[in-house]
Amino acid sequence: MDQILEVNDLTKSFFSGENKLTVLDTISFSINQQDTISVVGPSGSGKTTLLGLCAGLDLPSSGSVSLAGIKLNALSEDDRAYIRNRYVGFIFQNFQLLPTITALENVMIPLELRGEKGLVPKAREILDRVGLGERMDHYPLQLSGGEQQRVAIARAFFSSPKIMFADEPTGNLDEETANKVTSLLFDINREEGTTLVLVTHNMELAAHTDRILQLKGGKLIADKQLRVV
Amino acid sequence: MQINNYGSYSGMEYIIKIKKPRKTLFNDKWVWRMAWLDARHNLTRLFLFISSIIIGIGALVAIDSFNTNLQEDINTNAKALLGADLNVRSNKVFEEETLALFDSIEYEQAMDVRFASMVLFLTPQGGTRLVQVVASEGNYPFYGNIETLPDDAMESLTQGRFAIVDESLAMQFEVSYDDSIKLGNLSFIVKGIVSSMPGTNVVAATFAPSIYISLEYLEQTGLIQYGSRYSYRRYFKTGTTEQADLLEKRLLPVIKKYSYSHSTVEDEKENMGEAFENLYRFFNLLGFVALILGCIGVASSIHIYVQQKKSFIAVLRCIGASAWQSFNIFFIQSMVLGLLGSIAGVLLGIGIQHLVPVMFGKYIPVEISVGIAWGAVLKGLLLGIFISGIFSFLPLSDIRNIPPLSVLRSDLNNDNKFSRMKLLVILLAILFPWVFAVIQTQSIRNGTVFMGALLGSFIVLTLVAKLIIFLARKFFPTGWSFVWRQSLSNLFRPQNQTTVLVVVIGLGTFLVSTLLLIQHALLNQVEFMGSEERSNTVLFDIQPYQKQGVSDLVRTYQFPVQQLVPIVSTRLSKIRGKTISEIQKDTSDHIPNWSLTREYRITYRDSLIESEKIVKGKMISEVAQPNDTIWVSISENMAETLHVDIGDEVIFDVQGVPITTYIGSFREVDWQRIQTNFIFVFPKGVLEEAPQFYVLMTRTESKAKSAAFQQELVTKFPNVSVIDLRLILQTIDQFMDKVAYVIQFMALFSIVTGLIVLAGAVINNKYVRLKENVLLRTLGAVKKQIVQMTLLEYGYLGLFAGLTGIVLSLLGAWGLTRMFFEIKFVPDYIGLLAIWLSVTFLTIIIGWINTRDVINKSPLEVLRKEV
Ligand SMILES: Nc1ncnc2c1ncn2[C@@H]1O[C@H](COP(=O)(O)OP(=O)(O)O)[C@@H](O)[C@H]1O
């Protein structure tokens, strides 16, 4: 299957009382496997909303999202959770590590959830890869923001997802750390051959990807292919 | 992975179900692992949860064990209390027919005659005292342990003119072996001292210490001629209850015919049970309150715990955990901790239960065992697990509604999905305390009323919370200063915990202050002799002509004459035109025999005394003309017993003279006051010339002064008897103090549970406000402003919730005293005020402690920690 993600006429509106706010307006695009694309646009343009829909965290008002050939609209929330666990990796602006378990345990969670065993050596390996070999038994609170995001990256790639969603992954980091985290993200992504969907308002970051989708006021206003794989 | 397309293909829409391995709580190892990994670092947050369980179950087990043990002890010791399987008692010598029947009975028998008399100690110290003389024959008591010094003292009674005296008497008058005492005309040599006799306890022994002699010397003492009151008793040893029942049937005809009294072991059990009735009830109420507080503690701490775990859960959902899996993680945590807490609670309960007999064992006529009441232990464990299950399920079910999208937007509201499971649990949550209340109170009505009151309070508090939110928003004072406005708006802004806190604080206050009020009413009941001016010395048998002299003597010692009451002995002769024997024959009216044949000691006066009040009719103070109708007043209870109403004719036999009267009023009499209370009160102008004697009540001060007074009284008025109540009052006081202590101790326990629940709710609330306060600090709010804001916010909550709880408790306690305890309701406003202020204060203090975290750390530190 070539197309990992297919978005058709996706519309999302919110109602507050009488008022209808259309945040995403008939958006359509598709992404091939191993593509890296970024979704850019000013704050409030609907990037995060789009990401949530693509990852099956939310349901559209109309239109559809197919992930790995499976139509997400038709699934129950628990089934979508199951799909996320199998196919999707996440990286968030505010890291979203579980505060009560160690870095190592955080990394292992998605695969443990699948019921896999004997994960510790592999998890150590990937933490080594992100440069946190010494800090695996630390709790998130004991790590800096950059370090936390590395753990989050390790966790996201650990389950070998088919597609990776990242929402402003460097938004909470200072520039220097952001650069390091960015190169780490793209390096690993290349090694693993994962499809990457990156949401950002930062054009510099977006420039790292092969293709750029530009959102404005809930509409897709541009779709630029920077590189051909 | 397999994907099944379930037929319906309509246009673009597939209905798809993914076939994935079915996971349940029991085969999903991952949720157990997560539960453990997460719990390791949450133990402090769960501490409040677990302590509600521990204390709630602890109190319940302690109370239940005590109840069970006391009941069992009464059951097993009832025989020893009676000393026999059956006894028959009469206030006159048994009739020939009866004696013949007794002689025909094959079981072992014993008999004695008991009466009050003055004893004279022929010892160096000397002295006289009113005692109960027990002149006995046979081996009574058949059951129970007699403790005497020497061991075989009882046997010596039959060997000569010997007497055995109660320990208290021996100590008071320094009587020892071989000393002489004089009863009537006869002197006896003391051959032993009794320290424990079945059927008597410390209180009884102090009231009337006994002297035991052999029945064969009774005649010679000459005491029998003086016409005082005797109790002739016959005891039977049948061995089994069944045989005692059969014997009772055989004896019933004579018992009825001659108006004897009789008791069986069963009666004794009932009497004992009744004596402890209100204590049981109070403990049952306490148990219920402890349980409910436990439930509230569990529900509120888990509710707030879930709030804090929201982002944690969202991440799990995002990574792919199903709704039930996320739920199960926390359900496992609460069940395991609930189980551990229950075990700890049971242990605590057993520990406390051991304290109770230590505290007042001596005053209960049976020895309280401290054995583990396994029933109570099992019940405690099961209840603990049940409570953790049901009352954590409710708040935990929110977990399933946390949308995974909240990883991207933390301010997202929960979906409000309806689930049948939740409905079922809500039903269980209502049903469970209800069933518990019914079982605990052993009455469907009372249990239902308890539960209804609780639900009602819950609803009222929820409404009050909504009202507070509504009012704060509606009448928001825009002109107030920043701190005042901010703290007020905290009550209604999104994520506010106003409803939860008001309900929890309010319910906690309600339960605790209800207990306080009930405790107050019970103690008030118990301290019936608490007043400073209570009488402690009673002089009786004062002849009318001695009235003046005796009162003068009392006054010369500067003792007050608190009451000087004439007493006339009468019997009933006709009620509503029917003679007593006619009424006795007519069994359809259920008027008990004793009430018809007994001697009524009545008085006459023109007004009410402090311990009584008119509940029906009118008190007539005087009969002016000899032929006027005589309206008498009767006590409410006796009117019920005798089936008489206002206007009914009652003819009294006043020592041979019939006096026709009519019931003029019903009086409610507080019999528990030490006062000369009467069933019948005549108006003035009727009985002045009838044979009568006076009773005088006074209060003596020092022991020495009292002794001198008694000495002079005995020489000047030899026929006047004195009862010195000081010793008795002291003993009763000590006993009541212990009872009060136990009541207070147990109530305190529940109050502590309440406070913990309350503290839990407020402490947990900290996590809700923390981020916001940090933000305010970042924006430049100074520490002082944040502290003030927090104090104000919690101040509002504490004040309103506490006040609502207290108002509810006034209603609750009023109802309880009326319907459940049947005692007088005495509101303790000072106590309530104290509770109100403490609840508010506590809420504020904990709120203030909560702000410490914000104030003493840099905003950045806190922000990083809590994001
Ligand atoms: N649950 C919601 N209810 C109402 N409005 C929403 C909700 N989620 C997002 N929005 C609105 O949708 C718009 C797009 O938001 P978002 O997708 O977060 O934009 P971006 O990520 O590009 O900054 C915003 O105006 C936001 O206020």
Ligand SMILES: [Mg+2]
């Ligand atoms: Mg965004």
